[in-house]
Amino acid sequence: MQQSPPGAALPHPARSHADNLRGLGWMLFSVASASAMSVGVRVVSLEIDSRMIVTLRAGLTTLILLVLLPLLWRRLRITSWRDHIVRGALIGVSTHLGFYTLAEIPLATATVLFFTAPIFATILAALFQNERVGPRRWAAVAAGFIGAAIILRPGFNALHPAMLAALASSLLFAIALSMSRRVATADGPFSAFVSSVVVTLVLSLPLAAPVWSLPHSTLGWSIMALVVATGAMRNIADIQAxxxxxxxxxxxxxxxxxxxxxxxxxxxxGEVIDSYTGVGATLIVVSTLYIAHRARVASKAGRPGA
Structure with missing residues (x-):
């Protein structure tokens, strides 16, 4: 569903040509995995409610982690329970909103709106992390929101609640991302992953209770397994990239x-992208790419928080 905003990775020494090619390979794998997961969510949503999809994904992933626990428990540590719980809850709610979006509106439209996460991340970094954001990045942020407004077309078209859910999902994901560096630095990425899965499961159980049901076909269970597997593979691929x-x-x-x-x-x-979505998507993509470019320039210049 969501992705790490461009420029969000921890700083590293200069990479070699071979390292960059390896990273690009991992990112291509991440793109393929994330795309398969999104399509899988839509297919499974034809059989069960999106709340059940999130619950099953978190539950199955938790079972896998429990099986692997004897091998991995030494890597688990919690420095701040509050940070892990808050971050996990943000990711859980973001996932529910995102899966609801994938189930209700055209896949391409949902994906475009998810790409507003880097725009929200830029605003949050300026407001709460004292990052210096120049006028050109603010202009890119404004262009991104204009793109989102063109897609939503409030007042001119029936506004589907799932479109607003997509923006809310991106905002919550951006907030969670702002906490991720601190959590992963203190306790490691594995602990951050485990806590987010467990908190999502605990949060999801009461949400899914009113619509509790399981896939009723072999295809449904197969696609559900694909959603779990591709979600995990995407996380690994992002880290490696x-x-x-x-x-x-x-x-x-x-x-x-x-x-x-x-x-x-x-x-x-049979989904076709209309001209408004195409124009809005272009503005969002260009603005987020420019935000990534300016963040990279600021990082090379050594500006705090870049």
Whole structure:
């Protein structure tokens, strides 16, 4: 569903050509995994409610982690329970809103709106992390919101609640991302992943109770397994990609998701992107790529918080 905003990775020494190629390979794998997960969510949503999809994904992932616990428990540590719980809750609610969006509106439209996360992340960094954001990045933020407004067209078109859910999901994900560096630095990325899965499961159980049901076909269970597997593979691929390659180099590759998901939406569900969504998508993509570029420039200049 969501992705790490471009430029969000921890700083690394200069990469070699081979490292950048390796990072690009991992990012292509991440794009393919994330696209498959999004399409899988839409397919499973034809059988069960999106709240059940989130619950099953978190539950199945938790079971896998419990099986692996004897091998991995030494890597688990919690420095601040509050940070883990708050971050996990943000990710959980963001996931519920995101899966609801994927189930209700065209896949390409949902994906475009998810790409507003870097725009929200820029605003949050300026307001709460004392990051210096120049006028050009603010202009890019404004362009991104204009793009979102063109897609939503409030007052001119019936506004589907799932569109607003997509923006809310992106905002919550951006807030969670702002906490991720602190949590992962203190306790490691594995602990951050485990806590987010467990908190999401605890949060999801009461939400899913009114619509409790399971996939009723072999295809449904197969696609559900695909959603779990691709979600995990995407997380691993993202970590590896940003480990090897520069965030600015990876940013354009992430937008291949729009192409893959747009094609899948057309082939599987007959979804066609209208001209307003195309124009809005162009503004959002260009603005977020420019934000990534300016963040990279600021990072190389050594400005605090860049």
């Amino acid at each position: 940003y480990r090897y390659a520069e965030a600015g180099l990876l940013a354009p590759v992430t937008y291949l998701r729009l192409v893959l998901i747009g094609l899948a939406g057309y082939v599987l569900f």
